[in-house]
Amino acid sequence: MSAEKDLYAVLGASPSDSVQQLRHRYQQLALQYHPDRLGGSSEADSGVKKFLEADAAWRVLSDQNTRREYDLLRRAQELKQDWPVDSTVCLEDMTWDEDECGYAYGCRCGGGFSVSEEEVEEETQRRQQEEEEEQEAEGGVMVCCDTCSLSVCVTWSLHRKTQMLK
Template sequence: MAGDNNVCSGVSEAAEKDLYAVLGASPSDSFHELRHRYQKLALQCHPDRLGDVCDSEAESGMRMFLEIDAAWRILSDHSARRQYDQERRAQQLKQDWLVDSTVSVEDMTWNEEGCVYTYCCRCGGQFSITQEEMEAEMQWRQGANEEEEAVEGHHVVVCCNTCSLSVYVTYPLHSKASRFQALN
């Protein structure tokens, strides 16, 4: 499958761009929501729809269409989207974010449909982390050579989808009562 290699090779390059923003979407959007946004934007920007416009507008429209199409190719493929999300999260964690507060995962709102925890930011935006991201963080922590027995819980930095604030989301490492372990 040569097409799959092209999608996966584009994921690393795309991690620097916010593909969700290209589609006017958010990471918590479902596949169907992403497809709807893609189709709407593709219809608006498709070169055949531009009609009689000057060369610079046609070129700009074509660039926008290609960017939308590239974002869709990655976000529509389940494994490429997961890889993109992981690389995006790693990139976010490397940055020095202003940590606003600490929030327990139990204080976050659980969205069953999207399998995502959310918490409202003071700017009106949202902090969100998926069940997969929480599980990956737990597995990483359990595999790390840390003195885990002495630590009651761990945290992950989660960034707001609108502003530059971030929060520490704490979670118990061995808690059987936590939602993300109960779902397994």
């Protein structure tokens, strides 16, 4: 189950619709696009595809548990996409703050972004374990400004940071 395709849009419905409303939309689409109704027309292939999409959407949204999981996944994806990223900052461009045991970077509003050494170490270890097979060589975290709503993506080379930490 993924949030790539909006299952509500497939049914022509909205997340606030009841199960009965979703069932009604599904039944309308099933009647319209069912392979038995289309016969051998030239639109049969696209109709079968639409029928299968509607059927898959209905299977997820008709069950209370799978619908809840889908809604949570969808919401998480929306939050991730709506995050206002101002820019990308390299860890090497940030200033080491001895008092805070972390890195700091100034925001254009006058506030600042900060990343603790612990966050960098944890993210580096997590990424190294996750990405060993894919040969990804960059770590990163999203950091919010302490004053305004902007955020930056702080990145660093996993290999270089590992060497810096040792």
